[in-house]
Amino acid sequence: MLGELIPVVLRVNGDDYEVGVKPVETLLDVLREKLGLTGTPMMCDEGECGSCTVLIDGKPVLSCMTLAVECEGKDILTIEGLADPATGELHPLQRTFVERSGMQCGICTPGMILTAKALIDGNPDPTEDDVREALAGNLCRCGNYPRIAECVLAAAELMKGG
Amino acid sequence: MVGPKVEYIIPKTIEEACSLALKHKGEAKFFAGGTDLLVQIKHQEVLPKYIINIRGIPGYDYIIHNERDGLRIGAFATAQSIAVSPLIREKFNLLAQAAGKLGSLQIRQMATIAGNLCNAAPSAETATPLLVLGARAKIVGADGERTVPIEDFFTGVRRTVLKPDEILVELQVPDLPPHSGGVYLRQTVRKALDLAIVGVSTVVTMDGDVLNDVRIALAAIAPTPVRARGAEEILRGKKITGGLLQEAGQRAVGECTRADSIRASAEYRRTIIKVLVVRAIEQAVEQARAV
Numbered sequence: 001m002l003g004e005l006i007p008v009v010l011r012v013n014g015d016d017y018e019v020g021v022k023p024v025e026t027l028l029d030v031l032r033e034k035l036g037l038t039g040t041p042m043m044c045d046e047g048e049c050g051s052c053t054v055l056i057d058g059k060p061v062l063s064c065m066t067l068a069v070e071c072e073g074k075d076i077l078t079i080e081g082l083a084d085p086a087t088g089e090l091h092p093l094q095r096t097f098v099e100r101s102g103m104q105c106g107i108c109t110p111g112m113i114l115t116a117k118a119l120i121d122g123n124p125d126p127t128e129d130d131v132r133e134a135l136a137g138n139l140c141r142c143g144n145y146p147r148i149a150e151c152v153l154a155a156a157e158l159m160k161g162g
Numbered sequence: 163m164v165g166p167k168v169e170y171i172i173p174k175t176i177e178e179a180c181s182l183a184l185k186h187k188g189e190a191k192f193f194a195g196g197t198d199l200l201v202q203i204k205h206q207e208v209l210p211k212y213i214i215n216i217r218g219i220p221g222y223d224y225i226i227h228n229e230r231d232g233l234r235i236g237a238f239a240t241a242q243s244i245a246v247s248p249l250i251r252e253k254f255n256l257l258a259q260a261a262g263k264l265g266s267l268q269i270r271q272m273a274t275i276a277g278n279l280c281n282a283a284p285s286a287e288t289a290t291p292l293l294v295l296g297a298r299a300k301i302v303g304a305d306g307e308r309t310v311p312i313e314d315f316f317t318g319v320r321r322t323v324l325k326p327d328e329i330l331v332e333l334q335v336p337d338l339p340p341h342s343g344g345v346y347l348r349q350t351v352r353k354a355l356d357l358a359i360v361g362v363s364t365v366v367t368m369d370g371d372v373l374n375d376v377r378i379a380l381a382a383i384a385p386t387p388v389r390a391r392g393a394e395e396i397l398r399g400k401k402i403t404g405g406l407l408q409e410a411g412q413r414a415v416g417e418c419t420r421a422d423s424i425r426a427s428a429e430y431r432r433t434i435i436k437v438l439v440v441r442a443i444e445q446a447v448e449q450a451r452a453v
Contacts, residue, residue: 023170137266
């Protein structure tokens with residue numbers, strides 16, 4: 001058994017992937033290296049920055065701190081799975097981030113958007129304080145926080161209307 | 163990430179986990195939330211041959227309360243579940259405050275309270291509330307179970323009383339007497355994703371204007387989280403005054419053994435200890451008077 005690959009089925013963005021993973025292999029590594037889903041960026045790789053946030057069963061978690069082997073049977077959503085799969089239409093959060101310059105260098109954006117999605121799904125009418133609190137674990141080295149908060153609030157408005 | 167050769171084991175029960183750890187003594191690590199252990203593995207500070215994932219063992223993430231036993235928290239309750247628990251917020255709010263400061267939302271949803279304690283960082287958020295609340299840790303090992311006061315749990319930086327085959331399975335927190343209040347305060351550079359430069363927990367029980375009982379614990383200022391007994395003695399049984407508070411705060415500074423570190427100079431840390439102890443007692447007294 002020692003060092004052998006463990007077969008797992010990962011459900012990512014609604015698709016099932018059969019992969020062999022090492023016991024100490026993070027979800028982030030498997031997403032990027034084995035599934036080719038590079039929309040989830042690797043930044044600090046030690047749970048300090050929030051860039052690699054994905055949603056597991058609707059909750060924001062750090063994929064760099066999650067063992068892939070633990071993810072079997074769970075619903076994983078990455079940034080690639082956020083737009084409508086049939087029409088390609090962007091999610092309201094993606095739209096407002098584009099329209100209102102929610103991204104500068106873009107590295108923190110997937111994590112910001114997914115963390116914000118979990119917030120709005122649980123609290124459709126967040127205040128700016130709610131947004132800042134929810135996104136406190138996502139660092140933006142460009143310092144674009146005011147616009148990011150504005151984009152999230154705008155997306156929440158759009159989602160209420162839709 | 164470096165992929166050391168590791169065998170991954172998922173035991174079905176705590177007892178099975180203990181006997182596996184005994185069998186692979188010195189080569190196995192228990193894995194729960196993983197937010198500390200994975201960083202240590204990535205930095206190659208620990209290189210276990212066996213990872214025993216105990217988080218999947220069902221039935222250990224409860225938060226329950228009854229009149230006889232007080233509060234009981236299962237080992238794998240997450241920091242977030244403690245931070246938002248209406249029960250803990252109502253009766254033991256300082257513990258909810260501290261758990262809510264740990265890491266970030268993402269980290270809190272993964273990190274377990276047992277992991278926070280067993281990792282035994284000097285700055286561990288949940289340690290000082292449990293110290294002042296007089297909590298006990300229920301521990302199960304290959305030879306059976308025992309209960310240890312949290313006060314005796316920490317033995318050094320990242321060291322605890324746990325033997326290699328032992329698992330912290332439950333925290334037991336007795337109810338506070340009437341007219342009690344408690345707070346957790348910390349000083350950090352950032353509001354999130356940061357470790358405390360100083361953390362302070364206090365619990366006070368009032369009899370009119372007199373501090374019937376007072377407990378103070380400090381984090382990040384010594385190898386382990388510690389009670390500030392000297393400061394407590396100054397205040398216990400006394401009528402509260404500004405001068406007395408300053409004297410107690412100054413005495414608490416004496417508990418600090420940390421030299422300059424990456425987070426703060428020793429001088430700054432000592433200054434902050436006094437400020438936070440005084441502030442925490444004032445706020446706890448205010449709370450106690452309100453109930």
